[in-house]
Amino acid sequence: MGAKRVECGEPVCAVRDLVKTYPAVRGRRGAVGAPAVRASDGISLDVRQGEIFGLLGPNGAGKSTLVRQLTGLLRPDSGSVTVLGHDLVRYPERAARLLGYLGQESSALDEMTVALAVETTGRLRGLPAREARAERDAVVEELGLGDIAGRPLKRLSGGQRRLACFAAVLVGERPLLVLDEPTTGMDPVARRAVWAAVDRRRAERGATVLLVTHNVIEAESVLDRVAVIDRGKVIACDTPGGLKDLVGEEVRLELVWRERAPLDVPEVAALGEAARTSGRRWTLRLDPDRAREAVAAVTAGPAFAALDDFTLATPSLEDVYLALGGRTEEGLVKA
Numbered sequence: 364m365g366a367k368r369v370e371c372g373e374p375v376c377a378v379r380d381l382v383k384t385y386p387a388v389r390g391r392r393g394a395v396g397a398p399a400v401r402a403s404d405g406i407s408l409d410v411r412q413g414e415i416f417g418l419l420g421p422n423g424a425g426k427s428t429l430v431r432q433l434t435g436l437l438r439p440d441s442g443s444v445t446v447l448g449h450d451l452v453r454y455p456e457r458a459a460r461l462l463g464y465l466g467q468e469s470s471a472l473d474e475m476t477v478a479l480a481v482e483t484t485g486r487l488r489g490l491p492a493r494e495a496r497a498e499r500d501a502v503v504e505e506l507g508l509g510d511i512a513g514r515p516l517k518r519l520s521g522g523q524r525r526l527a528c529f530a531a532v533l534v535g536e537r538p539l540l541v542l543d544e545p546t547t548g549m550d551p552v553a554r555r556a557v558w559a560a561v562d563r564r565r566a567e568r569g570a571t572v573l574l575v576t577h578n579v580i581e582a583e584s585v586l587d588r589v590a591v592i593d594r595g596k597v598i599a600c601d602t603p604g605g606l607k608d609l610v611g612e613e614v615r616l617e618l619v620w621r622e623r624a625p626l627d628v629p630e631v632a633a634l635g636e637a638a639r640t641s642g643r644r645w646t647l648r649l650d651p652d653r654a655r656e657a658v659a660a661v662t663a664g665p666a667f668a669a670l671d672d673f674t675l676a677t678p679s680l681e682d683v684y685l686a687l688g689g690r691t692e693e694g695l696v697k698a
């Protein structure tokens with residue numbers, strides 16, 4: 364089964380009208396049941412050849428459910444998934460030859476050493492023994508895993524284990540890499556190694572990468588395009604720059620009060636109505652003139668005496684995400 368060669372800019376992965384509902388669970392013996400969840404609610408998107416495409420969204424938005432359908436592990440109720448010309452709803456078994464997938468769940472390779480896990484994955488992907496060993500050595504070196512290569516995965520820290528699983532995903536050169544929160548639990552050195560390896564696969568081998576992430580700051584620096592997912596739907600899809608244009612020229616003003624905000628100061632009370640609050644911290648999105656007025660108001664008189672710190676920042680992907688109705692830990696954020 365040869366993977367069809369795809370021209371630059373053509374979709375490597377095309378998703379149309381994908382719907383997946385997890386059935387309701389009935390409560391037993393007085394226990395509370397769970398209602399049905401429509402985790403993919405009509406999702407359509409295209410991932411193009413050679414791009415690093417991100418899926419961004421809050422917990423429970425439906426990102427993992429989507430990628431598990433893209434990787435042939437979960438059958439959609441309806442809709443289509445095509446990877447490099449192959450219909451993965453009809454032929455889910457083909458996914459293993461087309462893509463490398465790093466899921467969230469712990470690996471089946473846990474009993475093996477890092478080196479053996481990488482080599483075995485290469486063999487399972489059809490590499491001859493000598494090539495599997497050569498790729499093993501190259502990827503262990505590339506990701507800086509040499510010191511722990513002889514240790515079983517189950518004896519490693521969470522971040523080390525994740526890096527070892529990532530190493531296994533890279534062997535056998537799949538044209539599409541699907542990575543579900545690849546850097547969870549990793550230290551900065553390991554994170555950098557992951558992003559460098561992803562970038563190299565794209566630049567030198569034309570690989571395409573689909574990446575699930577919560578980490579907006581990290582995402583901003585590596586992604587070519589982003590789909591923001593919320594409650595099973597794509598609520599926006601664009602380049603990070605294009606998404607930032609959605610919030611126009613607005614700037615973000617963060618105010619941190621010493622104890623509590625002086626709501627008896629009318630300017631402060633007015634700002635409070637537009638602010639997202641988290642303890643002593645207020646976050647506001649304002650046009651530049653309003654932001655200047657607000658800074659002037661809080662850095663004078665009684666308001667200033669109550670102020671601990673403030674920062675002004677240009678919009679980030681996080682602001683876009685919040686402006687689109689993304690949720691934070693404190694609940695739903697008003698657009």
Ligand SMILES: Nc1ncnc2c1ncn2[C@@H]1O[C@H](COP(=O)(O)OP(=O)(O)OP(=O)(O)O)[C@@H](O)[C@H]1O
Pocket residue numbers: 385386400402420421422423424425426427428429577
């Ligand atoms: N096996 C399952 N059975 C029933 N409901 C499920 C199952 N897996 C996920 N869900 C529900 O489907 C919705 C989407 O979950 P999913 O794991 O796809 O979200 P996510 O965006 O990947 O979240 P996170 O960022 O926390 O990993 C959630 O409401 C979740 O509770």
